[in-house]
Amino acid sequence: MGGSRNDLQYFQVYQGVTLKKINFEIDLIPFEFENLPMKKIINWIFTEGSVFFKPTKPWGFPTILQMEPTSHCNLRCRVCPVTSGMDRLSGDMDEGLFKKTVDELADYLLLILFWDWGEPFLNPNIYEMIRYACSRGIKVMSTTNGHVFATGNHAQNVVQSGLDVLVFSVDGITQETYQHYRSVGRLDSVLEGIRKVVAEKKSLKSKTPLVNFRFIVMKHNEGEIPHLKEFAHSLEVDALTLRKFYAIPNRREERIEAKRELMPSQTKFQLPEHSLEDQQPIRIAKNPCKTLWNCPTIHWDGTVCSCFADFNEERRLGFLGQQPFKEIWNGQAFRNLRRNFRKAWQELPLCRECSSGFKGGDIGREGNAEVVLFHK
Numbered sequence: 001m002g003g004s005r006n007d008l009q010y011f012q013v014y015q016g017v018t019l020k021k022i023n024f025e026i027d028l029i030p031f032e033f034e035n036l037p038m039k040k041i042i043n044w045i046f047t048e049g050s051v052f053f054k055p056t057k058p059w060g061f062p063t064i065l066q067m068e069p070t071s072h073c074n075l076r077c078r079v080c081p082v083t084s085g086m087d088r089l090s091g092d093m094d095e096g097l098f099k100k101t102v103d104e105l106a107d108y109l110l111l112i113l114f115w116d117w118g119e120p121f122l123n124p125n126i127y128e129m130i131r132y133a134c135s136r137g138i139k140v141m142s143t144t145n146g147h148v149f150a151t152g153n154h155a156q157n158v159v160q161s162g163l164d165v166l167v168f169s170v171d172g173i174t175q176e177t178y179q180h181y182r183s184v185g186r187l188d189s190v191l192e193g194i195r196k197v198v199a200e201k202k203s204l205k206s207k208t209p210l211v212n213f214r215f216i217v218m219k220h221n222e223g224e225i226p227h228l229k230e231f232a233h234s235l236e237v238d239a240l241t242l243r244k245f246y247a248i249p250n251r252r253e254e255r256i257e258a259k260r261e262l263m264p265s266q267t268k269f270q271l272p273e274h275s276l277e278d279q280q281p282i283r284i285a286k287n288p289c290k291t292l293w294n295c296p297t298i299h300w301d302g303t304v305c306s307c308f309a310d311f312n313e314e315r316r317l318g319f320l321g322q323q324p325f326k327e328i329w330n331g332q333a334f335r336n337l338r339r340n341f342r343k344a345w346q347e348l349p350l351c352r353e354c355s356s357g358f359k360g361g362d363i364g365r366e367g368n369a370e371v372v373l374f375h376k
Helices: 038-053 095-105 126-135 154-161 175-181 187-203 222-234 253-262 325-329 332-347 349-353
Strands: 005-014 017-026 029-034 064-067 111-113 139-144 165-169 210-217 239-244 303-305 316-319 368-373
Touching (some): 095 325, 126 139, 154 187, 187 210, 325 332
Parallel strands (some): 064 111, 111 139, 165 210
Antiparallel strands (some): 005 017
């Protein structure tokens, strides 16, 4: 995934046992993989080589996969494509499709990012899908607006599922600030959901999921930053991450105006960096994006896209209902896209508008302003 930091730290021999370890970060949350099967280690090496050399046919298979459990959502957040801009049909990912895809890629995958557009935990089968991926030796990370966890058995189910990281997206610590971006949302419900998940972890004596309180910095909530650490710590979450504001490119005029209004005034929280002279983003010559070689996106119905930014499926690369993922990954459509990206990414509509093509626009590491790990 663009911006994630990867290190094959070492092959360490200790008392006759070979410990194979890979570390990397997603959204500044550290992931550690130990005692991996040699097949995964070798695939990781070849995939990272592909990221560096960018062949049209990758030397390995994805090590990270973004999957969309559902495109339905219970909120209407400003500048989100689900609210204004997404024209494709909505639905829930079929459990059978998920398991079939996991089975095909289980020998290679390290991590599934189980979200895209929509509230993941509205899919009624999500906990079974998470359990299945974990049983195949794959770590799973997901995000939520938090409302579902205030009701029913969701908190207990998510802890028992084996999910590794759960990100609560909470961009305000007062109702007034919170609802400015997350329309129709209730901060008290989100906080209740967080408390229930934390309580279930304690009750079940579970180390997972790591609970991350994520705060996207925007103009209307900048004043709350000094109070965030104490507020998050009082909820007993495991981590607090501040993320820079970034809106997925969309040509609709109302969203362009909203983006201008939401852009934080402090330059250190702007993504990408803007010129002081004309306040325009600064273009770079080399795009660092990795997704075409290590992290594709699969939408709820099995449509395979190049990355999460393709919310309207402008670049459909294949459909899992018609052919296996491996054929799509090495197919002509994907190879042509990689060739065109390597040759002239500035001419590709989605790529030239993406923040990764601008200074300070890497939405992985650079997209996070700060992280505080309360509990590891």
